[in-house]
Amino acid sequence: EPEVTQTPSHQVTQMGQEVILRCVPISNHLYFYWYRQILGQKVEFLVSFYNNEISEKSEIFDDQFSVERPDGSNFTLKIRSTKLEDSAMYFCASCGLADSNEQFFGPGTRLTVL
Amino acid sequence: AQSVTQLGSHVSVSEGALVLLRCNYSSSVPPYLFWYVQYPNQGLQLLLKYTSAATLVKGINGFEAEFKKSETSFHLTKPSAHMSDAAEYFCAVSDDRGSTLGRLYFGRGTQLTVWP
Numbered sequence: 001e002p003e004v005t006q007t008p009s010h011q012v013t014q015m016g017q018e019v020i021l022r023c024v025p026i027s028n029h030l031y032f033y034w035y036r037q038i039l040g041q042k043v044e045f046l047v048s049f050y051n052n053e054i055s056e057k058s059e060i061f062d063d064q065f066s067v068e069r070p071d072g073s074n075f076t077l078k079i080r081s082t083k084l085e086d087s088a089m090y091f092c093a094s095c096g097l098a099d100s101n102e103q104f105f106g107p108g109t110r111l112t113v114l
Numbered sequence: 115a116q117s118v119t120q121l122g123s124h125v126s127v128s129e130g131a132l133v134l135l136r137c138n139y140s141s142s143v144p145p146y147l148f149w150y151v152q153y154p155n156q157g158l159q160l161l162l163k164y165t166s167a168a169t170l171v172k173g174i175n176g177f178e179a180e181f182k183k184s185e186t187s188f189h190l191t192k193p194s195a196h197m198s199d200a201a202e203y204f205c206a207v208s209d210d211r212g213s214t215l216g217r218l219y220f221g222r223g224t225q226l227t228v229w230p
Binding site: 033042 | 216223
């Protein structure tokens, strides 16, 4: 069964460093998302992406964040200068059908900022 | 913006007992509604979804949920809990029905513990 994959599973970084989180969505999907879950809190929407551009972003997704689909398979989230409060589980999701909005989630990348 | 309220951050049941996890949403239009399950160290797995067909939705692993517009609720139930049901459950609502890119709004989650 097709699935969304994410790498790495766990990333530890120093405050101020850049990180890139990688996702491989399901191959025929066209809509891509990033969410995050700070420990003990809700899963929160960050950004959605379609047709090679951002469709919507939340207030969390400030200038420190960017997304890219560099090739036909990967979807990346970059945090330019990490802060302690960026420590969270980051989930990638993809969706193939606009009329069902059924988003398939990856296993997540746990980001720890020291 | 939508919001989702899950009553009870922790629910404990005995094996074989009824599972009831509560979810209420706020929406000005009938939304798409979802229940996801998260097992330890894993991602979110879709249990079931409501997209305007039958109000009683059946999902995987014996779970079902009923959409009640008058109560703005979408509670998740299972007649008989199994040890393997122990996990965290998230209710989610889509941003805009029919939108091509609807973001999901999640509740805080309910941790289900099943006692032998």
